[in-house]
Amino acid sequence: AQSVTQPDIHITxxxxxSLELRCNYSYGATPYLFWYVQSPGQGLQLLLKYFSGxxxxxxxxxxxxxxxxxxxxxNLRKPSVHWSDAAEYFCAVGTGGNTGKLIFGQGTTLxxxx
Amino acid sequence: GAVVSQHPSxxxxxxxxxxxxxxxxxxxxxxxxxxxxxFPKQSLMLMATSxxxxxxxxxxxxxxxxxxxxxxxxxxxxxxxxxxxxxDSSFYICTSLSPVSDDxxxxxxxxxxxxx
Numbered sequence: 287a288q289s290v291t292q293p294d295i296h297i298t299x300x301x302x303x304s305l306e307l308r309c310n311y312s313y314g315a316t317p318y319l320f321w322y323v324q325s326p327g328q329g330l331q332l333l334l335k336y337f338s339g340x341x342x343x344x345x346x347x348x349x350x351x352x353x354x355x356x357x358x359x360x361n362l363r364k365p366s367v368h369w370s371d372a373a374e375y376f377c378a379v380g381t382g383g384n385t386g387k388l389i390f391g392q393g394t395t396l397x398x399x400x
Numbered sequence: 401g402a403v404v405s406q407h408p409s410x411x412x413x414x415x416x417x418x419x420x421x422x423x424x425x426x427x428x429x430x431x432x433x434x435x436x437x438x439f440p441k442q443s444l445m446l447m448a449t450s451x452x453x454x455x456x457x458x459x460x461x462x463x464x465x466x467x468x469x470x471x472x473x474x475x476x477x478x479x480x481x482x483x484x485x486x487x488d489s490s491f492y493i494c495t496s497l498s499p500v501s502d503d504x505x506x507x508x509x510x511x512x513x514x515x516x
Contacts, residue, residue, distance in 0.1 A: 327512075331507070388505065
């Protein structure tokens with residue numbers, strides 16, 4: 287069955303430190319992979335996506351993610367975290383080709399210490 | 401970018417009443433919209449796919465008679481929670497496929513439903 291796992295429910299990092307949020311997926315075909323960010327009470331905002339090609343994907347707000355097929359992973363990284371990055375982060379896999387259905391991971395809450 | 405709006409942003413209702421949530425694409429035509437539900441501190445779960453001019457497709461375990469979806473125009477889909485109960489309290493989010501790429505979705509800001 288298709289699934290997305292985010293092993294870390296909650297992560298705390300200091301402002302200016304580097305960040306890596308983990309995401310593992312289970313999907314039979316070539317996955318469409320997404321990272322979204324959700325601030326409290328807000329809708330989801332797309333950070334970046336991977337469909338094909340270069341496995342290192344650049345997104346908005348200085349985020350990047352690397353697709354590793356051998357590890358079924360799509361980890362999100364940022365070299366230097368800002369206090370405004372504190373939010374909920376969701377990894378998702380798009381299923382069914384162009385149908386647009388998304389399966390989401392459980393989410394990782396990022397807290398940033400001053 | 402494309403904008404999806406939802407109305408209301410939050411609603412409180414009594415148990416047994418029905419609540420309608422609207423999802424609009426503001427600057428593009430949306431033939432396909434999706435409805436998700438997010439319980440507190442949990443992830444989003446797809447409820448149904450809403451297609452303009454046809455019946456919605458519900459995910460397994462979602463009661464179609466309880467969660468009525470109508471996609472009567474290219475810019476509006478509605479979700480009606482009928483005979484709401486406290487366990488229906490959740491954050492309901494609609495999304496629309498991008499008019500440019502079927503592989504991207506635009507998310508509405510969500511509607512917080514609280515059933516007393």
